[in-house]
Amino acid sequence: MLDELFERLEKQDRLALARLLTLVAREEQLDVIRSRAGKRPEKTRVVAITGNAGVGKSTLVGKLAEYLRSQGQSVAILACDPQSPLTGGALLGDRVRMPSRPDDPGIYIRSVAAASGHQAVAEHVDVMIRVLGRYGFDVVLLETVGAGQGDTAVSELADVVVLLVQPESGDELQWEKAGLLEVADVVVVHKADLAGADRTEGQVKELLSLPGCRKIAVLRVSSTKGEGFEALWQAVLESPRHAAAADEDARELLRRAQEILAERFHRQGDRVGNVIDRWKRQELDEAQAADELLQLLAR
Numbered sequence: 263m264l265d266e267l268f269e270r271l272e273k274q275d276r277l278a279l280a281r282l283l284t285l286v287a288r289e290e291q292l293d294v295i296r297s298r299a300g301k302r303p304e305k306t307r308v309v310a311i312t313g314n315a316g317v318g319k320s321t322l323v324g325k326l327a328e329y330l331r332s333q334g335q336s337v338a339i340l341a342c343d344p345q346s347p348l349t350g351g352a353l354l355g356d357r358v359r360m361p362s363r364p365d366d367p368g369i370y371i372r373s374v375a376a377a378s379g380h381q382a383v384a385e386h387v388d389v390m391i392r393v394l395g396r397y398g399f400d401v402v403l404l405e406t407v408g409a410g411q412g413d414t415a416v417s418e419l420a421d422v423v424v425l426l427v428q429p430e431s432g433d434e435l436q437w438e439k440a441g442l443l444e445v446a447d448v449v450v451v452h453k454a455d456l457a458g459a460d461r462t463e464g465q466v467k468e469l470l471s472l473p474g475c476r477k478i479a480v481l482r483v484s485s486t487k488g489e490g491f492e493a494l495w496q497a498v499l500e501s502p503r504h505a506a507a508a509d510e511d512a513r514e515l516l517r518r519a520q521e522i523l524a525e526r527f528h529r530q531g532d533r534v535g536n537v538i539d540r541w542k543r544q545e546l547d548e549a550q551a552a553d554e555l556l557q558l559l560a561r
């Protein structure tokens with residue numbers, strides 16, 4: 263059955279997509295689906311949108327998705343909520359504030375919840391991202407509540423983490439405490455149409471200018487006015503962590519290559535031993551031994 267579902271998934275069959283994600287949500291055949299979906303394709307960009315309750319994550323995710331659609335990119339949205347049980351369409355529609363367009367095959371919205379908490383959410387999200395990648399989405403947006411620990415777990419799955427803060431609320435910078443700045447790659451002062459956005463932007467920049475801080479873009483966005491989305495997406499594309507994801511691919515390749523080499527070494531065991539013996543007897547120096555080993559490995 264999974265084979266057929268994956269076949270249909272690769273032909274952009276929405277029902278197959280929904281069915282697979284439901285299996286993941288029910289933790290049925292999770293491991294099989296994970297390995298069947300494989301590593302997510304390089305073109306699929308995963309962006310986490312995080313921040314305190316009410317900061318406007320759902321609104322911004324909806325507007326960002328619209329912006330990306332207007333740029334011709336296909337977008338999947340996963341609304342991650344560790345608290346609530348899996349929600350139905352009506353509630354979800356409220357959570358991700360987006361005009362639902364069932365006729366648009368370039369957009370897909372789904373909530374992720376798990377009764378067993380943060381860790382399970384992260385695991386589900388991981389497998390869902392792979393499935394969405396296999397379907398062929400250009401961008402996956404994750405809406406996650408900035409709740410500290412579990413949030414970090416979800417963040418690890420994203421190429422770029424965008425932290426939303428809003429103008430406010432006394433002198434106390436709540437989000438600083440949550441340690442979220444440590445995982446943020448881009449900070450958005452959201453609701454920039456409200457008074458005090460300048461001041462908040464200044465505070466964030468000051469905080470980030472402390473010695474030892476990573477370079478993090480800070481910019482203002484207003485979802486209400488639809489302002490700042492182009493700059494936001496540009497910042498996402500330029501985020502150093504996104505570049506780091508490419509490095510990770512390189513590391514993955516090197517790791518696999520090492521495994522292959524180790525296996526060849528193993529197969530050539532006697533001859534490798536012979537080279538080592540001659541090196542020990544100083545019949546070969548390091549460079550000569552290396553050359554001989556290379557010849558063995560090339561076979």
Ligand SMILES: Nc1nc2c(ncn2[C@@H]2O[C@H](COP(=O)(O)OP(=O)(O)OP(=O)(O)O)[C@@H](O)[C@H]2O)c(=O)[nH]1
Binds near residue numbers: 313314317359453
């Ligand atoms: N002034 C202003 N208000 C906004 C903006 N974006 C969102 N809001 C308002 O902020 C409130 C919260 O928005 P949501 O998008 O539900 O926030 P959220 O972060 O998803 O909230 P939770 O999912 O409950 O954590 C709503 O009343 C929005 O209308 C904005 O750009 N400017």
Ligand SMILES: [Mg+2]
Binds near residue numbers: 319320321357358
């Ligand atoms: Mg929300």
